[in-house]
Amino acid sequence: MTRGRTLPRSFYARDPRAVARDLLGKVLQRGSVAARIVEVEAYLGGRDPGSHAFRGRTARNATMFGPAGHLYVYFTYGMHWCANVVCSVEGDAGAVLLRGAAPVEGLATMRRRRPAARRDADLCSGPARICAAFAITGTHDGIDLTTGPIRIRSDGGATPVRRVSTRVGLSEGRGDHHRWRWYVPGDPNVSGPKVRKG
DNA sequence: ACCGGGATGTTCT
DNA sequence: GAACATCCCGGTG
Numbered sequence: 001m002t003r004g005r006t007l008p009r010s011f012y013a014r015d016p017r018a019v020a021r022d023l024l025g026k027v028l029q030r031g032s033v034a035a036r037i038v039e040v041e042a043y044l045g046g047r048d049p050g051s052h053a054f055r056g057r058t059a060r061n062a063t064m065f066g067p068a069g070h071l072y073v074y075f076t077y078g079m080h081w082c083a084n085v086v087c088s089v090e091g092d093a094g095a096v097l098l099r100g101a102a103p104v105e106g107l108a109t110m111r112r113r114r115p116a117a118r119r120d121a122d123l124c125s126g127p128a129r130i131c132a133a134f135a136i137t138g139t140h141d142g143i144d145l146t147t148g149p150i151r152i153r154s155d156g157g158a159t160p161v162r163r164v165s166t167r168v169g170l171s172e173g174r175g176d177h178h179r180w181r182w183y184v185p186g187d188p189n190v191s192g193p194k195v196r197k198g
Numbered sequence: 199a200c201c202g203g204g205a206t207g208t209t210c211t
Numbered sequence: 212g213a214a215c216a217t218c219c220c221g222g223t224g
Contacts, residue, residue: 050216051216052216055210059209060209060210074208074209074216075207075209076207076208076215076216077206077208077215077217077218078205078208078215078217079207079218080218082216082217084216097216116218116219116220126218127216127217128217128218129217129218167216168216169217170216171215171216191217
């Protein structure tokens with residue numbers, strides 16, 4: 001059930017901070033599983049100490065250096081997958097990490113994939129939780145979000161209230177000069193510290 | 199509600 | 212060998 005339209009490549013081919021802000025309210029869709037994005041973080045590539053691309057291209061982050069509109073999926077803490085959308089121009093390695101989403105379709109499938117979730121608000125409230133709920137793994141690294149099985153669409157709904165804060169979970173690039181996290185204040189599907197101010 | 203620690207293995211120094 | 216864009220569980224208040 002795909003109402004609305006898949007975001008075009010031009011949406012992603014911009015500054016990651018603009019993409020991050022505009023992703024709030026958009027819908028991540030894979031088959032009959034869908035969730036509305038409520039929390040994201042922008043990463044600026046080679047000039048961002050918090051980015052995987054800060055020290056240059058490697059086998060892991062190669063997708064970030066490719067064209068915008070593709071999915072960059074990485075493995076962390078020995079057990080979790082996290083997903084980003086590649087932004088900006090090819091070679092810039094800009095990206096936006098998907099951190100929180102509100103389930104809107106396919107909740108039974110999500111619950112099966114996320115047995116530890118006690119409430120529906122636990123299904124997609126975290127970068128690794130989103131990947132688990134959508135069954136996104138390393139096999140999806142590099143796929144095209146404009147033509148592939150995983151897409152982000154706009155359903156024409158109202159733009160949600162948006163707020164900015166510092167990023168989550170970093171040892172570098174988390175200062176006030178890097179306020180590149182966008183979220184919908186008060187939404188229960190927002191992850192991270194209980195800080196709802198920013 | 200909040201906090202602390204363990205899980206688990208890839209990536210990079 | 213350390214770090215890691217995290218999550219879950221079990222403790223305590």
